[in-house]
Amino acid sequence: DAGITQSPRHKVTETGTPVTLRCHQTENHRYMYWYRQDPGHGLRLIHYSYGVKDTDKGEVSDGYSVSRSKTEDFLLTLESATSSQTSVYFCAISELATRLAANEQFFGPGTRLTVL
Amino acid sequence: DQQVKQNSPSLSVQEGRISILNCDYTNSMFDYFLWYKKYPAEGPTFLISISSIKDKNEDGRFTVFLNKSAKHLSLHIVPSQPGDSAVYFCAARMYSGGGADGLTFGKGTHLIIQP
Numbered sequence: 001d002a003g004i005t006q007s008p009r010h011k012v013t014e015t016g017t018p019v020t021l022r023c024h025q026t027e028n029h030r031y032m033y034w035y036r037q038d039p040g041h042g043l044r045l046i047h048y049s050y051g052v053k054d055t056d057k058g059e060v061s062d063g064y065s066v067s068r069s070k071t072e073d074f075l076l077t078l079e080s081a082t083s084s085q086t087s088v089y090f091c092a093i094s095e096l097a098t099r100l101a102a103n104e105q106f107f108g109p110g111t112r113l114t115v116l
Numbered sequence: 117d118q119q120v121k122q123n124s125p126s127l128s129v130q131e132g133r134i135s136i137l138n139c140d141y142t143n144s145m146f147d148y149f150l151w152y153k154k155y156p157a158e159g160p161t162f163l164i165s166i167s168s169i170k171d172k173n174e175d176g177r178f179t180v181f182l183n184k185s186a187k188h189l190s191l192h193i194v195p196s197q198p199g200d201s202a203v204y205f206c207a208a209r210m211y212s213g214g215g216a217d218g219l220t221f222g223k224g225t226h227l228i229i230q231p
Contacts, residue, residue, distance in 0.1 A: 030215070031217075035221075042221035042223040043205065043207075043219075045220075050215055056216075059218075090159050090160070094216070094217065097216065097217040098211075098215075101148075102148035102150060102165060104150065104162035107152075108159050109158060109159050110159055
């Protein structure tokens with residue numbers, strides 16, 4: 001198993017509070033991703049990172065920010081949580097993808113977030 | 117607008133028989149397709165992938181077929197085993213040139229293998 005941990009694994013919070021989810025990897029992979037999984041939607045990309053301090057937006061980035069100050073850590077922050085952000089959040093890592101090969105992404109175990 | 121569609125939310129197959137999971141896509145810019153398997157309370161795990169320049173890729177019991185003209189792919193599992201019971205996600209990537217592949221996922225198909 002790829003060395004990816006997510007913390008916390010479960011969190012219940014209230015609307016309007018800030019929340020930070022952490023993804024930590026021991027694989028030294030350059031690329032990291034945050035997805036959310038919701039019933040009826042599959043997984044959707046929130047933000048991704050292609051190196052320390054280099055991040056970009058995904059399909060559903062509104063209401064989320066990310067930071068990557070070290071190769072091994074990728075943080076996802078909900079500045080002011082809303083009930084629509086109740087979801088399961090997955091972090092993923094990968095090696096370099098090229099035109100000739102889509103490198104598989106390795107996923108963490110997920111964080112279940114409930115916003116009341 | 118769903119660019120990757122898995123129209124069967126669930127599929128029940130008898131142990132030992134073939135399981136066929138289907139996936140359709142709309143964006144002709146997708147150049148790689150991947151299948152992931154997910155157990156409850158775990159992250160997805162990679163199964164098999166196929167480039168858009170190929171029509172078949174095989175790995176043990178798993179084979180993925182791609183019909184580019186129909187924008188359709190399928191995952192075949194032969195023979196189906198109880199441990200194959202899981203949710204299967206079809207995913208597609210559009211090469212962006214930056215080295216990172218943000219994937220577009222379907223909604224998933226829950227495969228149930230019956231004894």
